[in-house]
Amino acid sequence: xxxxxxxxxxxxxxxxxxxxxxxxxxxxxxxxxxxxxxxxxxxxxxxxxxxxxxxxxxxxxxxxxxxxxxxxxxxxxxxxxxxxxxxxxxxxxxxxxxxxxxxxxxxxxxxxxxxxxxxxxxxxxxxxxxxxxxxxxxxxxxxxxxxxxxxxxxxxxxxxxxxxxxxxxxxxxxxxxxxxxxxxxxxxxxxxxxxxxxxxxxxxxx
Amino acid sequence: xxxxxxxxxxxxxxxxxxxxxxxxxxxxxxxxxxxxxxxxxxxxxxxxxxxxxxxxxxxxxxxxxxxxxxxxxxxxxxxxxxxxxxxxxxxxxxxxxxxxxxxxxxxxxxxxxxxxxxxxxxxxxxxxxxxxxxxxxxxxxxxxxxxxxxxxxxxxxxxxxxxxxxxxxxxxxxxxxxxxxxxxxxxxxxxxxxxxxxxxxxxxxx
Numbered sequence: 472x473x474x475x476x477x478x479x480x481x482x483x484x485x486x487x488x489x490x491x492x493x494x495x496x497x498x499x500x501x502x503x504x505x506x507x508x509x510x511x512x513x514x515x516x517x518x519x520x521x522x523x524x525x526x527x528x529x530x531x532x533x534x535x536x537x538x539x540x541x542x543x544x545x546x547x548x549x550x551x552x553x554x555x556x557x558x559x560x561x562x563x564x565x566x567x568x569x570x571x572x573x574x575x576x577x578x579x580x581x582x583x584x585x586x587x588x589x590x591x592x593x594x595x596x597x598x599x600x601x602x603x604x605x606x607x608x609x610x611x612x613x614x615x616x617x618x619x620x621x622x623x624x625x626x627x628x629x630x631x632x633x634x635x636x637x638x639x640x641x642x643x644x645x646x647x648x649x650x651x652x653x654x655x656x657x658x659x660x661x662x663x664x665x666x667x668x669x670x671x672x673x674x675x676x677x
Numbered sequence: 678x679x680x681x682x683x684x685x686x687x688x689x690x691x692x693x694x695x696x697x698x699x700x701x702x703x704x705x706x707x708x709x710x711x712x713x714x715x716x717x718x719x720x721x722x723x724x725x726x727x728x729x730x731x732x733x734x735x736x737x738x739x740x741x742x743x744x745x746x747x748x749x750x751x752x753x754x755x756x757x758x759x760x761x762x763x764x765x766x767x768x769x770x771x772x773x774x775x776x777x778x779x780x781x782x783x784x785x786x787x788x789x790x791x792x793x794x795x796x797x798x799x800x801x802x803x804x805x806x807x808x809x810x811x812x813x814x815x816x817x818x819x820x821x822x823x824x825x826x827x828x829x830x831x832x833x834x835x836x837x838x839x840x841x842x843x844x845x846x847x848x849x850x851x852x853x854x855x856x857x858x859x860x861x862x863x864x865x866x867x868x869x870x871x872x873x874x875x876x877x878x879x880x881x882x883x
Contacts, residue, residue, distance in 0.1 A: 484726065484728075509768060509869075510766065510768060510782075510784075512718035512720075512729050512731075512764055512766070513729070514718075514720040514727035514728065514729035514762075515727050516722055516725075516726075516727050517690075519722075519760070520690060520722075520760045520762065520790065521720035521721050521722050521727050521728075521760060521761065521762045522690075522720065522727075522762050522788075523718050523719070523720035523727075523729050523762045523763070523764040523788065524764065524786075524788070525718075525764060525766040525784065525786050527782060554725070554726045554727060555727065556720075556726065556727045556728050556729045557729070558718055558729040558730065558731060560716065560718070560731040562715060562716060565813045565814070565873075567813065567814065567817065567821070567876075568821065569821060569822055570821055570822040570823075570824075570828075571806065571810050571817075571818065571821045571822060571823055571824055572822075572824050572825075572828040572832070574810055574813060574817075574821070576716075576733060578716075578731070580730075580731050582728075582729065582730070584726065600777065604777050604780055607771045607773065607780060607867075608771070608773065608867070611773065611777075611780075612777065614862055614863070615773070615774065615775060615776055615777045615780070615862055616775055616776040616777060616778075616857060616860060616862065617776075617777055618776075618777055618778050619778075622776075622778040626778070644877075644879040645879055651822060652881040653881070654822060656820055656821055656822065657820070657876075657878065658878070658879040658881075659876050659877050659878040659879040660876065660877045660879070661814070661873050661874070661876045661877075662873075662874040662875075662877065663715075663871055663872070663873060663874070664871070664872050664874055665869055665870070665871055665872075666869070666870050666871075666872050667771075667867050667868070667869060668867070668868040668869070668870055669868075670773075670863075670865050670866065670867045671850075671865050671866045671867075671868065672863065672864070672865040673850040673851055673864040673865040673866070675858040675859070675864075
């Protein structure tokens with residue numbers, strides 16, 4: 472049974488196992504983590520071995536899109552109906568406890584399972600590419616030159632529904648053992664943030 | 678044939694396929710990416726399906742260590758000799774080209790393949806845990822309370838050699854089609870940086 476967004480019924484695969492209190496099937500949470508993670512890590516099986524590769528993704532509604540060159544092995548594997556696992560992770564902070572044992576991280580992650588499908592419909596493909604480039608900088612789709620027909624043919628887009636997805640979240644301070652709170656050890660959280668630095672213009676060749 | 682650090686002979690699995698000029702088997706590059714990526718994404722196969730989960734890692738020499746609760750499904754799967762793929766990714770910047778098609782990202786990633794092994798030796802286990810906590814804040818191992826014997830028993834550590842590993846790197850400005858350089862479109866790189874913000878102390882309960 473798949474967990475559809477809006478449903479609270481996780482599938483066997485999306486049932487969060489460790490620290491079950493951190494598991495969540497709230498579709499808004501799933502969408503927000505997918506959107507905030509700039510890249511995802513895509514898992515697929517090749518000749519019996521797991522392979523995990525990073526790539527950028529975009530979400531339109533409850534569909535997650537990946538793209539790349541038409542010759543890309545990962546995308547071709549997904550296009551051909553192989554099972555995939557796409558994981559989006561945002562690291563929010565380092566959690567320093569009084570004991571080594573209770574050190575942790577604050578994070579939000581989403582795991583999406585399921586076979587993907589190739590996106591052949593021209594309008595859907597363009598919408599996916601627009602969503603992908605808009606994630607880099609909002610407004611970029613109207614600023615930059617649009618894909619030609621040849622470029623579209625060279626680009627493979629695959630779609631994965633956010634149907635079988637689950638989020639896992641840790642927030643807040645360290646949780647130490649009762650007797651450790653009296654130890655003279657600094658404890659707390661070091662928040663992490665991804666910052667965009669000053670743009671470096673590319674000067675056209677003369 | 679596995680690519681040992683120091684060797685330039687990639688295995689079939691670590692041969693970088695797309696954009697082969699971005700592939701690299703330089704052991705120093707592999708180590709530096711593994712060290713700089715705060716977390717990794719671990720892929721394994723569970724009942725025929727790929728599963729990708731984020732976790733923190735540490736490197737000691739040419740061995741990568743993962744840890745977690747002794748009941749952790751991922752670690753138990755790895756301990757039992759399953760094939761694993763561990764991917765470390767650092768995103769350095771957004772690459773804005775004049776055409777949508779040539780947008781890209783600057784990044785460094787490392788993919789490590791191979792079966793892992795459980796770390797049962799007490800000294801190796803402690804050294805791995807020290808490396809893991811030292812990555813969070815240097816000096817933390819001497820500041821915080823060390824693990825008790827019970828905590829050590831509750832912690833599973835697995836090791837993966839960096840033998841079958843490859844790096845992939847993109848750097849530099851966008852590469853546009855010749856005829857696009859004259860377009861009045863801003864192009865360049867937006868560098869990204871992970872920043873540590875002001876620590877938030879945890880006040881012990883009264």
